[in-house]
Amino acid sequence: MMKGTDPFGARATLEGAADRPFYYRLRALEEAGLANLDRLPRTVKILLENVLRYCGGFATEADVKRLAGWNPAAPARVPFPFLPSRVLLQDYTGVPAVVDLAAMRSAMQRLGGDPDKINPLLPSDLVIDHSVQVDTFGTNLAFAANV
Secondary structure, eight states, X not given: OOOOOOTTSOXXXXXXXXXXXXXXXXXXXXXXXXXXXXXXXXXXXXXXXXXXXXXXTTBOHHHHHHHHTOOTTSXXXXXXXXXXXXXXXXXXXXXXXXXXXXXXXXXXXXXXXXXXXXXXXXXXXXXXXXXXXOOOOSSTTHHHHHO
Protein backbone atom coordinates (compact mmCIF):
# COMPACT_ATOMS: atom_id res chain seq x y z
CA MET A 1 0.00 0.00 0.00
CA MET A 2 1.38 3.37 -0.98
CA LYS A 3 1.94 5.69 1.98
CA GLY A 4 2.26 9.44 1.61
CA THR A 5 5.14 11.81 2.17
CA ASP A 6 3.43 14.22 4.62
CA PRO A 7 3.84 17.51 2.70
CA PHE A 8 1.64 19.34 5.23
CA GLY A 9 3.64 18.24 8.30
CA ALA A 10 0.55 16.60 9.76
CA ARG A 11 2.05 13.29 10.86
CA ALA A 12 2.37 13.04 14.64
CA THR A 13 3.15 10.33 17.18
CA LEU A 14 0.75 9.46 19.98
CA GLU A 15 2.81 10.13 23.07
CA GLY A 16 2.47 7.81 26.03
CA ALA A 17 1.42 4.79 24.01
CA ALA A 18 3.68 1.76 24.38
CA ASP A 19 4.04 1.11 20.66
CA ARG A 20 4.07 4.86 19.72
CA PRO A 21 1.53 4.78 16.87
CA PHE A 22 1.31 7.70 14.48
CA TYR A 23 -1.67 9.62 13.19
CA TYR A 24 -2.36 12.59 10.92
CA ARG A 25 -3.41 15.83 12.58
CA LEU A 26 -6.19 17.66 10.79
CA ARG A 27 -5.29 20.71 12.90
CA ALA A 28 -2.13 21.04 10.78
CA LEU A 29 -4.38 21.96 7.85
CA GLU A 30 -6.26 24.46 9.98
CA GLU A 31 -2.98 25.96 11.21
CA ALA A 32 -1.89 26.36 7.56
CA GLY A 33 -5.16 28.20 6.80
CA LEU A 34 -6.44 25.43 4.52
CA ALA A 35 -9.39 24.21 6.57
CA ASN A 36 -11.97 25.34 9.10
CA LEU A 37 -12.52 22.14 11.06
CA ASP A 38 -15.43 23.56 13.06
CA ARG A 39 -17.58 23.78 9.92
CA LEU A 40 -16.67 20.40 8.41
CA PRO A 41 -19.03 17.47 9.00
CA ARG A 42 -17.51 14.45 10.73
CA THR A 43 -17.76 12.35 7.55
CA VAL A 44 -15.74 14.90 5.60
CA LYS A 45 -13.14 14.95 8.39
CA ILE A 46 -12.82 11.16 8.14
CA LEU A 47 -12.35 11.36 4.36
CA LEU A 48 -9.93 14.27 4.79
CA GLU A 49 -7.76 12.32 7.23
CA ASN A 50 -7.57 9.46 4.73
CA VAL A 51 -6.58 11.74 1.84
CA LEU A 52 -4.05 13.50 4.09
CA ARG A 53 -2.56 10.15 5.14
CA TYR A 54 -1.87 9.17 1.53
CA CYS A 55 -0.91 12.62 0.24
CA GLY A 56 2.23 12.51 -1.85
CA GLY A 57 1.53 8.90 -2.80
CA PHE A 58 -2.00 7.76 -3.62
CA ALA A 59 -3.42 11.30 -3.21
CA THR A 60 -2.12 14.71 -4.25
CA GLU A 61 -1.77 17.99 -2.36
CA ALA A 62 -4.56 19.36 -4.58
CA ASP A 63 -6.83 16.54 -3.37
CA VAL A 64 -6.16 17.51 0.25
CA LYS A 65 -6.73 21.22 -0.40
CA ARG A 66 -9.93 20.59 -2.35
CA LEU A 67 -11.42 18.42 0.40
CA ALA A 68 -10.17 20.69 3.20
CA GLY A 69 -12.03 23.55 1.55
CA TRP A 70 -15.24 21.52 1.15
CA ASN A 71 -18.26 23.74 0.63
CA PRO A 72 -21.73 22.14 0.74
CA ALA A 73 -23.16 24.99 -1.37
CA ALA A 74 -20.63 24.42 -4.17
CA PRO A 75 -19.24 20.87 -3.96
CA ALA A 76 -16.35 20.01 -6.25
CA ARG A 77 -17.44 17.95 -9.23
CA VAL A 78 -14.25 15.88 -9.33
CA PRO A 79 -13.59 12.52 -7.69
CA PHE A 80 -11.22 12.33 -4.77
CA PRO A 81 -9.10 9.34 -3.79
CA PHE A 82 -10.16 7.15 -0.90
CA LEU A 83 -8.12 4.20 0.29
CA PRO A 84 -9.65 2.47 3.31
CA SER A 85 -7.31 0.73 5.72
CA ARG A 86 -9.38 -2.45 5.73
CA VAL A 87 -12.28 -3.94 3.78
CA LEU A 88 -15.04 -5.83 5.55
CA LEU A 89 -16.95 -8.18 3.27
CA GLN A 90 -20.33 -9.43 4.43
CA ASP A 91 -21.10 -12.92 3.18
CA TYR A 92 -23.53 -11.96 0.38
CA THR A 93 -21.00 -9.65 -1.28
CA GLY A 94 -17.82 -11.22 0.04
CA VAL A 95 -18.31 -14.74 -1.27
CA PRO A 96 -18.52 -13.57 -4.92
CA ALA A 97 -15.37 -11.46 -4.37
CA VAL A 98 -13.50 -14.50 -3.02
CA VAL A 99 -14.76 -16.60 -5.96
CA ASP A 100 -13.53 -13.90 -8.38
CA LEU A 101 -10.09 -13.93 -6.75
CA ALA A 102 -9.95 -17.72 -7.00
CA ALA A 103 -10.96 -17.58 -10.69
CA MET A 104 -8.32 -14.95 -11.43
CA ARG A 105 -5.65 -17.02 -9.66
CA SER A 106 -6.65 -20.09 -11.69
CA ALA A 107 -6.51 -18.10 -14.93
CA MET A 108 -3.11 -16.68 -14.01
CA GLN A 109 -1.79 -20.18 -13.35
CA ARG A 110 -3.24 -21.52 -16.63
CA LEU A 111 -1.49 -18.66 -18.48
CA GLY A 112 1.82 -19.58 -16.84
CA GLY A 113 1.91 -16.63 -14.44
CA ASP A 114 2.33 -16.49 -10.70
CA PRO A 115 -1.09 -16.88 -9.01
CA ASP A 116 0.35 -15.44 -5.77
CA LYS A 117 0.36 -12.02 -7.50
CA ILE A 118 -3.46 -12.00 -7.43
CA ASN A 119 -4.31 -10.54 -4.02
CA PRO A 120 -6.44 -7.72 -2.66
CA LEU A 121 -4.56 -4.43 -2.27
CA LEU A 122 -6.02 -3.97 1.21
CA PRO A 123 -6.44 -6.31 4.17
CA SER A 124 -9.87 -7.87 3.76
CA ASP A 125 -12.04 -9.80 6.19
CA LEU A 126 -14.89 -12.07 5.16
CA VAL A 127 -17.62 -12.22 7.78
CA ILE A 128 -20.15 -15.01 7.59
CA ASP A 129 -22.50 -14.26 10.41
CA HIS A 130 -25.87 -15.76 9.61
CA SER A 131 -25.31 -18.41 6.97
CA VAL A 132 -24.37 -21.17 9.40
CA GLN A 133 -27.20 -23.55 10.17
CA VAL A 134 -27.33 -26.11 12.94
CA ASP A 135 -29.72 -29.01 12.37
CA THR A 136 -28.53 -31.35 15.09
CA PHE A 137 -27.19 -30.59 18.56
CA GLY A 138 -26.65 -32.16 21.93
CA THR A 139 -25.38 -35.52 20.72
CA ASN A 140 -22.02 -37.06 19.89
CA LEU A 141 -23.11 -37.26 16.24
CA ALA A 142 -24.08 -33.57 15.94
CA PHE A 143 -20.85 -32.44 14.29
CA ALA A 144 -20.95 -35.16 11.63
CA ALA A 145 -24.64 -34.55 10.93
CA ASN A 146 -24.20 -30.76 10.58
CA VAL A 147 -21.11 -31.01 8.36
